[in-house]
Amino acid sequence: MSSSVPYDPYIPPEEPASQSKAAALKAEIDDTVGIMRDNINKVAERGERLTSIEDKADNLAVSAQGFKRGANRVRKQMWWKDLKMRLCLVLVVIILLVVIIVPIAVHFS
Amino acid sequence: MGIKKLFKIKPPEEDTLEQNRETLNEMGISTRNPSKKKREKFAAYGRFAKDKAQDRVYAPEGYENFTKPQEEDDLNKSELDNATPNAESKGGGPQSADPYAASAGGSDPYAINTSANYGADPYSNMPTNNYQGTGYSENSYTSSGPSYGDPYQAPNGYSSAYSGINGAGNVTSPYGASGSNMQDQNRPKVNPYGGGNFRDNSYSDRSSSRTANTTSNPYGGLNKEQDEYSRSGSFPKSSKQPANPYATLGTDVYASHGVQAGQDSQSKNNPYSRRNVNEYGSATGNEMRTGGAPRRRMGRPDMSTNRLTSTKSAADTLDLNKSAVDGDDLNEEPRAGEFDFEEERPSYGENTVGVDELDLNAPLNEQDQQNDFNSTIADHQEQLYQEAPQWQLEDEGLSQSEYTQHNQGAYKTFDELQREEEARQQQEEDEAVDEVKQEIRFTKQSSVASTRNTLKMAQEAEMSGMNSIGLLGHQSERLNNIEGNLDLMKVQNKIADDKVAELKKLNRNILAVHVSNPFNSKRRQREREEKIKNRKIEEKLMKEHTSQQLARSTQRIEGAMNANDDINTVREKYQRKQILDRSKQFQFENDEEDDMMEVEIDRNLDQIQQISGRLKKLAMATGEELDSQQKRVRNIEDNTDDLDIKIHLNTTRLSGIR
Numbered sequence: 001m002s003s004s005v006p007y008d009p010y011i012p013p014e015e016p017a018s019q020s021k022a023a024a025l026k027a028e029i030d031d032t033v034g035i036m037r038d039n040i041n042k043v044a045e046r047g048e049r050l051t052s053i054e055d056k057a058d059n060l061a062v063s064a065q066g067f068k069r070g071a072n073r074v075r076k077q078m079w080w081k082d083l084k085m086r087l088c089l090v091l092v093v094i095i096l097l098v099v100i101i102v103p104i105a106v107h108f109s
Numbered sequence: 110m111g112i113k114k115l116f117k118i119k120p121p122e123e124d125t126l127e128q129n130r131e132t133l134n135e136m137g138i139s140t141r142n143p144s145k146k147k148r149e150k151f152a153a154y155g156r157f158a159k160d161k162a163q164d165r166v167y168a169p170e171g172y173e174n175f176t177k178p179q180e181e182d183d184l185n186k187s188e189l190d191n192a193t194p195n196a197e198s199k200g201g202g203p204q205s206a207d208p209y210a211a212s213a214g215g216s217d218p219y220a221i222n223t224s225a226n227y228g229a230d231p232y233s234n235m236p237t238n239n240y241q242g243t244g245y246s247e248n249s250y251t252s253s254g255p256s257y258g259d260p261y262q263a264p265n266g267y268s269s270a271y272s273g274i275n276g277a278g279n280v281t282s283p284y285g286a287s288g289s290n291m292q293d294q295n296r297p298k299v300n301p302y303g304g305g306n307f308r309d310n311s312y313s314d315r316s317s318s319r320t321a322n323t324t325s326n327p328y329g330g331l332n333k334e335q336d337e338y339s340r341s342g343s344f345p346k347s348s349k350q351p352a353n354p355y356a357t358l359g360t361d362v363y364a365s366h367g368v369q370a371g372q373d374s375q376s377k378n379n380p381y382s383r384r385n386v387n388e389y390g391s392a393t394g395n396e397m398r399t400g401g402a403p404r405r406r407m408g409r410p411d412m413s414t415n416r417l418t419s420t421k422s423a424a425d426t427l428d429l430n431k432s433a434v435d436g437d438d439l440n441e442e443p444r445a446g447e448f449d450f451e452e453e454r455p456s457y458g459e460n461t462v463g464v465d466e467l468d469l470n471a472p473l474n475e476q477d478q479q480n481d482f483n484s485t486i487a488d489h490q491e492q493l494y495q496e497a498p499q500w501q502l503e504d505e506g507l508s509q510s511e512y513t514q515h516n517q518g519a520y521k522t523f524d525e526l527q528r529e530e531e532a533r534q535q536q537e538e539d540e541a542v543d544e545v546k547q548e549i550r551f552t553k554q555s556s557v558a559s560t561r562n563t564l565k566m567a568q569e570a571e572m573s574g575m576n577s578i579g580l581l582g583h584q585s586e587r588l589n590n591i592e593g594n595l596d597l598m599k600v601q602n603k604i605a606d607d608k609v610a611e612l613k614k615l616n617r618n619i620l621a622v623h624v625s626n627p628f629n630s631k632r633r634q635r636e637r638e639e640k641i642k643n644r645k646i647e648e649k650l651m652k653e654h655t656s657q658q659l660a661r662s663t664q665r666i667e668g669a670m671n672a673n674d675d676i677n678t679v680r681e682k683y684q685r686k687q688i689l690d691r692s693k694q695f696q697f698e699n700d701e702e703d704d705m706m707e708v709e710i711d712r713n714l715d716q717i718q719q720i721s722g723r724l725k726k727l728a729m730a731t732g733e734e735l736d737s738q739q740k741r742v743r744n745i746e747d748n749t750d751d752l753d754i755k756i757h758l759n760t761t762r763l764s765g766i767r
Contacts (some may be wrong), residue, residue, distance in 0.1 A: 013690070017179055021718065028718070028721045034733075035728040035729060039728060039735055042736070046738060049743065053742060056753065059753050063753050063756045063760065066757075067756050067759055071763060074766055077766075078612075079120035079121070080120065083118070
């Protein structure tokens with residue numbers, strides 16, 4: 001056993017070109033399959049995420065709707081307030097006018 | 110309140126969406142522009158996905174109607190819901206205008222054809238595949254593509270690399286289609302191996318059945334079918350022959366198990382004359398029977414070599430044999446002759462007969478072996494053996510009588526006997542060699558077939574990979590849409606926030622007059638402008654980011670889709686010699702056909718390699734795209750949550766205003 005290479009009676013024949021081609025092909029395909037497996041996992045995860053997004057989007061829609069209703073309510077409220085304010089002002093002006101005009105009219109008549 | 114009723118006054122109606130948009134625009138708040146339609150590159154895939162998608166609901170029997178979501182009154186319903194141009198409908202594209210929708214609707218000839226065939230008969234579209242695929246192995250792409258059911262294949266530019274081949278496929282496909290349709294109608298009734306049935310028919314029967322095969326002849330249907338089949342089979346072949354050096358190979362692979370190259374070329378040369386061959390066969394077959402048989406018997410030692418080299422004389426008769434009717438008669442002859450020398454070897458004769466029998470059906474058989482794993486070669490062989498005994502019996506009867514005739518009145522010398530013995534040994538050896546050669550050939554054929562099959566599958570895989578990446582592209586567009594909307598929501602929410610704060614401030618006690626400091630009004634103005642500017646810049650950045658993401662993902666997908674390098678045909682021409690040199694070790698007494706097969710195997714392997722390379726690229730692009738989309742989805746999720754909370758906060762603040 002002087003040689004560094006251990007004796008091996010079976011020396012594999014050198015691979016013919018087409019076989020090596022096939023082997024390369026196989027390796028590549030295995031690689032691809034591995035990548036695709038990863039991809040499948042990713043897609044599955046993404047699917048979960050998308051579902052949760054759907055939920056959240058629903059929530060968002062609900063709260064946006066709530067906001068909208070609230071805003072509408074406030075708008076109407078404000079409008080009434082505005083109306084009341086105006087009425088009050090008009091009333092006050094009228095009263096003032098009455099207060100001013102009536103004594104003058106009484107005074108000159 | 111009485112006054113309300115009295116005066117019938119009520120607050121003004123809510124603004125419609127358009128009015129609202131107008132006012133917002135007047136105020137300088139960005140809104141969505143409904144009239145502007147973004148061009149979506151992958152809109153067709155959305156459509157495709159919609160067609161493919163199926164809503165799966167699970168329900169026990171009888172409870173199916175509960176699976177439908179119940180229409181409940183949406184309390185939150187407002188006109189906004191209806192008025193909003195629905196993003197989905199926009200994304201899918203206007204249905205009537207969608208050019209792909211029409212093609213999906215069933216105007217695609219391939220789609221219809223293959224779907225019909227698939228349903229009715231597993232074999233029927235295989236022959237078409239086969240014939241289109243002989244030589245042009247890319248053609249299987251066209252026929253497999255439709256079977257995949259992709260209506261967008263042609264319209265979407267990415268398959269442009271194959272479009273030329275598509276054209277080629279189109280040229281031949283009418284024949285193939287008609288052939289398969291014929292088969293479609295006839296096949297279920299017919300045993301594809303039932304060539305043996307014809308041997309009982311006389312010539313007259315045969316010819317009459319040819320002319321009127323709709324009549325009561327039970328075999329008429331079969332004949333017709335055979336006819337149609339053989340014709341449909343041979344048309345593409347012949348049309349291909351001038352253009353395609355592999356036509357020999359193509360037909361041969363499926364047309365024969367044996368070594369009759371000459372026969373094949375013969376049969377190929379007169380594809381139009383099936384009938385003629387038959388008539389000719391009926392006329393000359395008889396002649397051959399009378400005249401040819403003795404000649405044959407005399408020339409027996411030659412014949413053995415003849416058959417090995419498959420010279421013309423063998424091919425001639427065998428060609429006639431191809432018309433199934435003549436098959437038995439003519440085949441008996443050589444075997445009757447053979448019998449002198451090789452009583453114990455009817456197998457070869459059987460084999461030839463079997464092959465001849467199977468010639469018409471051979472494409473099917475081959476296809477069976479390839480595609481239908483249920484019917485094994487054993488089946489096929491069984492069939493042969495079932496047929497064999499009858500002939501053997503006949504043979505024996507015939508040959509014995511002939512043998513006696515032959516031997517009568519002639520003594521054989523020792524030399525003669527020895528020579529005979531030698532000749533026999535020689536022949537046996539030859540036949541052993543022949544058998545091995547046949548085996549080699551068979552293996553090679555099956556490897557050609559399997560490479561072809563693999564190629565087809567690889568192409569299908571590529572197709573579906575393309576489709577899925579296209580779908581990803583479409584989804585990326587949708588995601589972009591969502592992102593854009595979310596950005597807009599964010600901006601508008603901020604403005605709403607401001608407004609609510611202002612309202613709250615204004616809604617304080619009437620006596621708490623708010624007057625800001627009049628001395629730094631200029632500074633305040635500047636601050637406000639700064640704020641507006643910043644907000645705008647922020648918005649712009651967001652938009653840019655979003656569109657950048659989209660652009661990147663689109664680019665990635667397009668890159669993956671356009672990656673198909675054109676198929677290198679020039680290379681093959683130069684490498685042919687090299688390939689043949691390399692494959693020397695797998696070849697034994699290689700002839701032209703053998704070389705063809707080697708070249709085809711090599712080319713198929715090359716193509717598979719190319720496709721697998723592309724597949725890998727596709728897979729990687731898909732992975733990247735998925736990653737980026739994952740990130741985007743996560744972003745969207747976060748943003749949505751954020752926005753939800755903010756809006757909720759605003760709502761509560763709003764409700765605090767009285």
